[in-house]
Amino acid sequence: xxxxxxxxxxxxxxxxxxxxxxxxxxxxxxxxxxxxxxxxxxxxxxxxxxxxxxxxxxxxxxxxxxxxxxxxxxxxxxxxxxxxxxxxxxxxxxxxxxxxxxxxxxxxxxx
Amino acid sequence: xxxxxxxxxxxxxxxxxxxxxxxxxxxxxxxxxxxxxxxxxxxxxxxxxxxxxxxxxxxxxxxxxxxxxxxxxxxxxxxxxxxxxxxxxxxxxxxxxxxxxxxxxxxxxxxxx
Numbered sequence: 001x002x003x004x005x006x007x008x009x010x011x012x013x014x015x016x017x018x019x020x021x022x023x024x025x026x027x028x029x030x031x032x033x034x035x036x037x038x039x040x041x042x043x044x045x046x047x048x049x050x051x052x053x054x055x056x057x058x059x060x061x062x063x064x065x066x067x068x069x070x071x072x073x074x075x076x077x078x079x080x081x082x083x084x085x086x087x088x089x090x091x092x093x094x095x096x097x098x099x100x101x102x103x104x105x106x107x108x109x110x111x
Numbered sequence: 112x113x114x115x116x117x118x119x120x121x122x123x124x125x126x127x128x129x130x131x132x133x134x135x136x137x138x139x140x141x142x143x144x145x146x147x148x149x150x151x152x153x154x155x156x157x158x159x160x161x162x163x164x165x166x167x168x169x170x171x172x173x174x175x176x177x178x179x180x181x182x183x184x185x186x187x188x189x190x191x192x193x194x195x196x197x198x199x200x201x202x203x204x205x206x207x208x209x210x211x212x213x214x215x216x217x218x219x220x221x222x223x224x
Contacts, residue, residue: 001170004153033212041218043201048212086153088213097205098144098169099213101153 002027004102006087012108013077021072021105023087031090031097032063034072037104038083046072046085077109113137117202117216124192124223132187132219134202140214142205143185145169145177147198148218154201160185192223 003026013019025032034046047054047061049070054061058077063070074081084106088099115136124130136143141162146154146169156169160179174196176188185204189196202216 035213035215041199043203043215043218045212045214088154097142098156098159100170101146101155103151103153 002029002089002091002100004087004089004100006085006102006105008105009103010106010108012110015078015109015111017077017109018073018075019077019107021074021085021087021107023070023072023089023102025068025070025087025089027068027091029065029068029089029091031092031099032065032070033088033099034061034070035086035088036081036083037086043086074107077107079109079111082107082109115202115204115214115216117200117219119219120217121220122222124189124221126192126194126223128192129188129190130192130221131189132200132202132221133184134186134216135184136204136214137183138204138206138214139182140204140206141182143179144203144205144213145175145185145187146201146203147171148201149198157187157200192221194223197221197223 005024051065058075060073084104088101090097090099118133144159145157158177163182200219203213
């Protein structure tokens with residue numbers, strides 16, 4: 001099956017700093033999503049981005065499908081950004097597709 | 112509020128007991144999924160249902176069964192619980208709208224003693 005590797009595994013930032021999270025995957029995909037799991041365990045969908053670039057406020061994501069990687073950018077980080085960020089990929093088109101998750105990047109934003 | 116509702120939120124079982132985890136979504140999504148999350152790991156797919164009336168195995172289906180009762184509801188059953196099934200279980204749904212992707216429920220924390 002598809003392998004998903006995320007880096008770095010852990011990241012500590014001061015509030016206001018910027019960061020880049022990386023997701024590498026081993027095979028062609030038609031579905032790639034980024035999720036944030038907050039400290040209370042809730043999983044929130046950040047982006048559906050099988051290719052191209054998207055932005056949502058301080059967060060943006062870029063996927064280069066031909067080179068099998070995706071990047072999540074967090075700018076001007078806030079303590080509420082803390083949690084675990086997961087990248088998940090799948091072969092199916094559209095959103096009705098089973099996903100394989102990476103093991104996540106744990107982010108801690110300090111004051 | 113629209114979304115995915117999971118019940119119960121917490122459960123403790125004794126080895127060998129059975130239980131059913133319930134999941135319902137009100138977003139008219141076609142596809143539903145059950146994942147488990149273990150400490151330090153990402154989520155692993157147990158079973159999924161691409162559409163009403165169909166179910167398929169995921170990566171870790173052993174020890175589980177599922178039922179897609181209707182378009183809204185997708186339940187996960189543990190017939191004879193084992194300590195290895197101690198985990199947090201998440202239900203998710205997705206539709207044909209490619210903009211939003213998956214929507215997850217809040218999870219069920221299950222402990223098997």
